[in-house]
Amino acid sequence: MSAKLKLLTLPLLALFLFAQFAEATLVRSGGRGDFSRNFSQAFYYVDNQYLNEVGIIDSAFEFDSPFAANSIMRAVGGGGRGLGAVPNDCIKGYTQDDLDNLEQDIDYWRTELSYGRITEAQFDAEVAALEFAIYGEPCVWEFAQGDALDMFGFFSLYFDTPDVSYNVNWLIDGVSLPGDINTAGDLVTPDGTINNGWVTLNTLPTMDFAPGDYMAYVSVSLSSSQGRFFWTSTEPGYEIVFEEKCIEKPNPDFDPTNPDAGIDPFIEVCGYTNVYRNDSEVNDPPMSFFSDGEMLRILPADTGPVTPVNAPASIALLLVGLFAMNLRRLRKS
Numbered sequence: 614m615s616a617k618l619k620l621l622t623l624p625l626l627a628l629f630l631f632a633q634f635a636e637a638t639l640v641r642s643g644g645r646g647d648f649s650r651n652f653s654q655a656f657y658y659v660d661n662q663y664l665n666e667v668g669i670i671d672s673a674f675e676f677d678s679p680f681a682a683n684s685i686m687r688a689v690g691g692g693g694r695g696l697g698a699v700p701n702d703c704i705k706g707y708t709q710d711d712l713d714n715l716e717q718d719i720d721y722w723r724t725e726l727s728y729g730r731i732t733e734a735q736f737d738a739e740v741a742a743l744e745f746a747i748y749g750e751p752c753v754w755e756f757a758q759g760d761a762l763d764m765f766g767f768f769s770l771y772f773d774t775p776d777v778s779y780n781v782n783w784l785i786d787g788v789s790l791p792g793d794i795n796t797a798g799d800l801v802t803p804d805g806t807i808n809n810g811w812v813t814l815n816t817l818p819t820m821d822f823a824p825g826d827y828m829a830y831v832s833v834s835l836s837s838s839q840g841r842f843f844w845t846s847t848e849p850g851y852e853i854v855f856e857e858k859c860i861e862k863p864n865p866d867f868d869p870t871n872p873d874a875g876i877d878p879f880i881e882v883c884g885y886t887n888v889y890r891n892d893s894e895v896n897d898p899p900m901s902f903f904s905d906g907e908m909l910r911i912l913p914a915d916t917g918p919v920t921p922v923n924a925p926a927s928i929a930l931l932l933v934g935l936f937a938m939n940l941r942r943l944r945k946s
Contacts, residue, residue, distance in 0.1 A: 638763060639804035640755055644705030646748030647905075649691045651708075652848040656898055658772045659684040660840045667858050668886030669843065684843075687770045696812070698783070698831045698907040700805050701767035703752035711747050718743050751908055754829065758914040759821050763804075764814045765795070766831050766904060771810025776839035783814045784830045785909060790816055792831060824913045828906035835900045843887045844898035852890035859883040 663673035663683045673683045689695040697704060719740055726736040754764055764783070771779075771794060781792035792814045800807040807813060812831050835842065846853040864880045872878075886895055 638755060639699070640753040641703065642752060643745070643749030644703050645751035646707050647694065647704045649693055649706035649708055650848070651691065652846065653688055653690045654695075654846045654848070655686055655688045655844060656770055657684045657686050657843040657845075658774065658777060658837065658840055659843060660776070664841055665884045666862070666882055667860055668884030669855075670884055674885065685772045685774060687772060689769050694905070695769040696766065696831065696833055696902045696904045697768075698764065698766040698829045698904045699752045699754070700765070702805070703907075705749040707747050715743055715747050753908040753910055755910045755912060757912050758824055759818050761818055762790075762814055762816045762820065762909070763802075764829065764909075765802075765804075765807045766812050766907075767808070768794070768810055768812045768833060768902075770833075770835070770902065772835075773810065777835060777837045780834040780836075781812050782832050784832070786822065786827045788820075790814060790820065794833075822909075822911045824911050827909040827911065829909040830906050831904045833902050842898050842900060844896075845887055850891075853887050853896055854890055855885045856888050856893070857883055858886050858888070858895070 659669055659673060660683065663670055669684070691706070693706065694704070722731065722736050722739045725731045726733065731739075754762070756762055762785075779794045781794060783790045783792050792812050795807050795809060795811050795813050798809050812833060814831070843855075844853060845855060859881050860883075861879045862882055864877055867876045867878045868874060869878075887898070888894060889896055
């Protein structure tokens with residue numbers, strides 16, 4: 614009887630695990646570490662009617678604020694990334710203080726090791742646990758061979774206007790795949806919500822990658838013929854701020870045949886533009902953004918149709934399996 618119970622238990626448990634695993638496409642974990650510095654970057658899109666030869670005209674500003682009233686602003690805070698090939702909750706941020714504390718903790722265990730109070734294996738385990746708490750583990754996209762790659766990632770610099778165009782590309786194993794911007798509002802999926810303005814990828818099943826692990830990247834380029842992009846940054850040593858800049862140009866109302874009419878031959882044209890604080894040079898913002906690489910895992914293709922198993926049924930199968938194992942132990946005793 615015990616042998617029959619054992620044979621019954623293993624398939625039931627395997628079926629439970631497969632049912633849960635087959636439903637997973639984004640395998641979430643603690644989030645890979647990403648260093649967060651204490652500075653912000655703000656990007657502005659300004660319509661052409663609020664620009665002149667120098668920069669943003671006065672009428673685009675409200676109460677002399679550095680934020681243009683007639684512009685669209687998108688910010689990336691804390692030195693974080695504006696683009697990712699996974700949802701932003703897959704990224705676990707850490708600071709310089711976290712790194713300093715990590716080094717102190719490692720030094721403590723290194724001292725314990727030097728005095729022989731712990732073994733080399735214990736030291737390695739302690740260091741691994743400390744590093745995991747800081748860096749975490751990445752999320753992983755998993756698909757069966759031949760499946761459409763329904764992937765998405767966060768994008769913080771979506772300007773919700775038809776005047777701005779986007780070129781989205783994903784790169785997987787040297788293969789460039791065209792992506793898109795989600796403009797259908799927030800979309801709820803089994804892998805999480807795809808926010809409006811995030812980047813997406815959906816390849817046809819004909820895009821067939823062999824089983825294995827790959828790195829997936831995404832890039833976005835912005836452009837517009839209807840306006841210009843400006844930016845500011847509080848990054849130490851690389852400050853970019855709005856400042857007034859003026860130039861002189863010939864006055865179209867000046868009549869050289871009547872110089873005594875009281876009209877100046879030149880007029881001053883001013884505008885607000887973004888400049889380096891340290892050398893006051895006009896600085897155009899980057900309009901191409903690139904993500905870090907994220908893991909894409911292709912699994913062997915299914916050999917046959919799989920009957921969907923809902924969560925309650927899966928749990929029931931697990932309980933049956935556990936009951937069978939417990940009954941086997943009782944009979945042996």
